[in-house]
Amino acid sequence: MMPRKRRRMYLVIAGMAGLGIAVALVLAAFQDNLVFFYSPSDVVEKHIPPERRFRIGGLVEAGSVKKDGTRTEFTVTDTKHSIKVVHIGLLPDLFREGQGVVAEGRLQAGNVFAASEVLAKHDEKYMPPEVIDALKRAGEWRPEGEAAK
């Protein structure tokens, strides 16, 4: 049964090739596109290269928000350390001082975080799990604290 064997072989080769290409694509894409999450303390303690995209999360420090047109400056804190964030663009409706926030972008000179995106969370009660975790690690999480008000 030559034809059947040959057919099988073609299928196997095609399948392997497909799989190989997929693995190559995935690995290549993964390398560049994994976005890690760090708390302000992580940012201060670890040295994150400036070309690396990552997410930062914590609370928006009270009294830190400065607006100038569509440019906004604020400080993200996990109560131990704080990082200054600059963002150009509209902020989500529920961006408030004292609330949890997650921003994605890159670290610039002087430990200023240039956010290309401030993540929109629509529920006042909602606290991003990463932020809860970051606050827990900083020893500042009270379940019925800021978030549940």
Added chain:
Amino acid sequence: MTAELGHFALILALMVAAVQFVVPMWGAQRNDATLIALAPPAALAQCVLVALSFACLTTAYVESDFSLLNVVQNSHSAKPLIYKISGVWGNHEGSLLLWTLILAVFGAAVATFGGNLPKALRARVLSVQAFIGIGFLLFMLLTSNPFERIVPAPADGQGLNPLLQDPGLAFHPPMLYLGYVGFSMAFSFAIAALIEGRVDPAWARWVRPWTLAAWCFLTAGIALGSWWAYYELGWGGWWFWDPVENASFMPWLAGTALLHSAIVVEKRDALKAWTILLAILTFSLSLLGTFIVRSGVLNSVHSFASDPARGIFILAFLVIVVGGSLALFAIRAPALKAGGLFQPISREGGLVLNNLLLATSCGAVLLGTLYPLFLDALTGDKVSVGPPYFNAVFIPLMTPLLIAVGIGPLLAWKRGDLQAVAQRMRVAFGISVAGALLGWWLNDFGPLLPVLGLAIGLWVAVGVIVELAERIGLFRVSARDTLFRAIHLPRAAWGMTLAHLGVAIVILGITVSATWQVEKQQVMKPGESIDVGPYRYTFVGAGPARGPNYTALRGEFRVTRGGEPVTTLFPATRRFTQPAQETTEAAIRTSLYADLYAVIGQPEANGGFATRLYFKPLVTWIWFGALVMVLGGLMSLSDRRHRVGAPKKSAVPRPKAGEVKAA
């Protein structure tokens, strides 16, 4: 009282499902006609009981019975009636009940209309269905009881997430579930076939309509969800590669592959083991999708429930269903007799390529979706895998697939002639290259990705038309003959043409809207104007407005083009009090040519307002294309040939949304 009735009905349904699982399967093994005959009435009884339970919960919502915890948490007396009803499935417990109801209705449909199926096969199918039902009923009764009372009953409820108070989203989950659960039929048929050790074209004819129907619903559900995200979330995007979106997209990819491989089983009696495997995987991904979304495992705006205690049950159920069926597959699949042979270059070969690419891309999505979970569980590192990853993987995988979509239908079964096909596709090649070059020029010789998108979209579109023209003999025979042939073309052929055309429309919509979109973000004061693409938006002003259960800030934009008035847009931000939450209501003027899209934000200190304005050409084509795909599926579903294997009694029941609502 109603609640206790519903709860009791649910427990009875579990008992009936247990009987329906054990007895018919045993009967089929021992070839005992009496035991086999028990399957249909059991399926009907289970359906009636679950429907009763669902009706009880719906009644509690409509009457705002705040002695029920579930109603308190997800409803409010001031809510419009339609959202009281959609609130039933807008939460974890209720959505599980809806899932179970659809499953039971499908089971009842097999019991009622499956008279032409071999009795033992039907008994086994219903038995497997009952097993899935047991899983869901147990999960509900043990961990997520929708009928839990609360003492004392509060005066009013906490309300439904206002984002979900929207007609598009009211029907999004039922559509998705009709799709997910529809694949359970393919799964049950696959397991039954493995137990019997027999897969033949007749089997494929029974499975195909179910798969097709499920695929139609899932396509519609995904399109509806993406449309909702587009107009309701106010981010201007329509697909975010969010885990919840991926959860519904994975079964869609696998289901699309299944749809195509089942054709090969039916027509050529080949690819049997692979088709069975796909049926198992598609339903496993549907289960995974249901649980990912509803268990709140993944951090996402869509997960409303979060209870780790449920995780154990979900994991155990998934292991039993997926692991069990794969083990059965491993034992029985080698016994399946291989069928028709074919050359690599043939219609079958094209469909195999389709399957490989769809399965691979499905695997890539699975990895990207679950990797953050695993990494978090193993190392505690928090990562997110964003759109760049999915785009980087998807585009190279979809490109060959879509090129094959143009060629495949022109290839003959068994042995195709690539050269002859190339001859016939010259027109399509010319048009797609010309169109792509035109697009490149219009885009000032910018990036190459849009050029590729245009070329592929046009290639598929023209390829579909070439194939249709061949079939109906356009320009080769007289106009009358052409018309005659067109009318007598099987509906399944029209279905394929439409569905593939829909794909082309989606691709063109995605490419053009992504390339030529204009987005402007700024602070505007009343009276200011700004140019967005060919349109000029003038901000007239903003003021307070009021709705039934919210207050709003409403802005007004006059849009002109070349001085001519086009439309006036009224975007708003709504502030709900129950629950306290804000939503952005984008104002959109839709046309087939372009969408004008305006969002207004909070007032700034200087008397201006933050605004976001878009010009989005052809963006509507994305959903229009999806609609065309669904129409293609429905057209194919109406084909008489799908019922040939089943004479009389119109055999294969088509599940309709109406059946579920009626329940």
